[in-house]
Amino acid sequence: MSQPQIDVELDRLSPVPLYFQLAQALEAEIVGGRLNPGDRIENEIDLAKRLNMSRPTARQAIQALVDKGLLVRKRGVGTQVVRNEVHRSVELTSLYEDLVAAGQAPTTDLLDYKLGAPTEEVADELGTDPGDPVVSIRRLRKSGGEPIAILTNHIPADISPAPDELRQKGLYQCLRGRGLSIKSARQRIGARLATDDEAALLDEQPGAAVLTMQRVAYDEMGKAVEFGQHIYRASRYFFDVALQSH
Numbered sequence: 001m002s003q004p005q006i007d008v009e010l011d012r013l014s015p016v017p018l019y020f021q022l023a024q025a026l027e028a029e030i031v032g033g034r035l036n037p038g039d040r041i042e043n044e045i046d047l048a049k050r051l052n053m054s055r056p057t058a059r060q061a062i063q064a065l066v067d068k069g070l071l072v073r074k075r076g077v078g079t080q081v082v083r084n085e086v087h088r089s090v091e092l093t094s095l096y097e098d099l100v101a102a103g104q105a106p107t108t109d110l111l112d113y114k115l116g117a118p119t120e121e122v123a124d125e126l127g128t129d130p131g132d133p134v135v136s137i138r139r140l141r142k143s144g145g146e147p148i149a150i151l152t153n154h155i156p157a158d159i160s161p162a163p164d165e166l167r168q169k170g171l172y173q174c175l176r177g178r179g180l181s182i183k184s185a186r187q188r189i190g191a192r193l194a195t196d197d198e199a200a201l202l203d204e205q206p207g208a209a210v211l212t213m214q215r216v217a218y219d220e221m222g223k224a225v226e227f228g229q230h231i232y233r234a235s236r237y238f239f240d241v242a243l244q245s246h
Contacts, residue, residue: 006026006035006041006042008021008022008025008026008051009025010022018057019058019061019064022051022058023060023061023062023064026041026061027065030065030070030071036081037081037082040077040079040080041071043079044059047062062079105144106142107142107145108140108167109139109140109142110137111139111150112137113135113166114136114137115133115135115157116136117134118132118134118136122136122154122227125224126156126226127223128224132156132157133156133157134156135155135156135160136153136154137152137153137154138151139152139166146203147203148236149202149230149231149233150198150201151171152230153227153229155171155227156225159175159178159225161175161178175225175226180219180225182217182218182219182225183219184217185215185216185217187213187215187216188215189211189213192210192212193207194206194208194209194210202231202233204235209234210234211231211233211234212231212232213228213232214228214229214230215227216228
């Protein structure tokens with residue numbers, strides 16, 4: 001396995017602890033794809049010596065990334081990078097856009113595309129009449145050929161993208177191409193166990209934990225343009241939320 005040497009700039013005058021600066025630098029290399037799954041990290045002795053820091057500080061930085069699931073310690077091998085997770089901030093963007101921004105190569109399998117009357121729940125979330133036609137879409141989103149999420153979206157028929165568009169682009173990109181501007185959204189994030197069908201699609205064991213997100217997006221006039229019900233692999237995906245006090 002390769003063992004690249006990471007260039008790290010530490011600000012010793014900063015109030016940010018050195019271990020955290022080092023952990024952030026290593027995480028950026030992993031998330032950015034410059035450290036690949038299987039790459040070995042310098043051991044804490046060599047890392048501490050090269051960066052002129054204490055061994056406990058280097059150990060604390062590495063352990064922080066082990067705890068986040070980005071590194072793994074293996075007896076007789078050392079510390080290795082595990083599979084890259086999808087790191088997503090909770091913002092008004094699509095998964096497709098986030099993957100592209102992270103330098104990854106998203107692809108889409110269109111699992112279902114149906115035009116028909118909405119269920120009571122869908123009509124209520126979209127604010128449409130029960131008889132208004134809605135397109136219901138189910139897609140499998142992949143990154144680097146690996147399944148990441150199952151995306152189910154319900155969209156008013158008059159603005160819904162065509163199937164071929166959805167195979168090539170993200171949903172929000174398609175909607176913007178129709179002159180729609182998504183200005184706000186209401187969403188709920190949760191977790192549950194995968195069904196057998198979901199586990200098979202996501203290449204997980206039956207009953208594996210999955211993250212869920214339900215979102216209703218609105219245009220500049222406050223009209224709902226899509227109702228999404230998404231499922232993400234908990235082993236490959238996490239949301240990042242910034243908090244601040246008032």
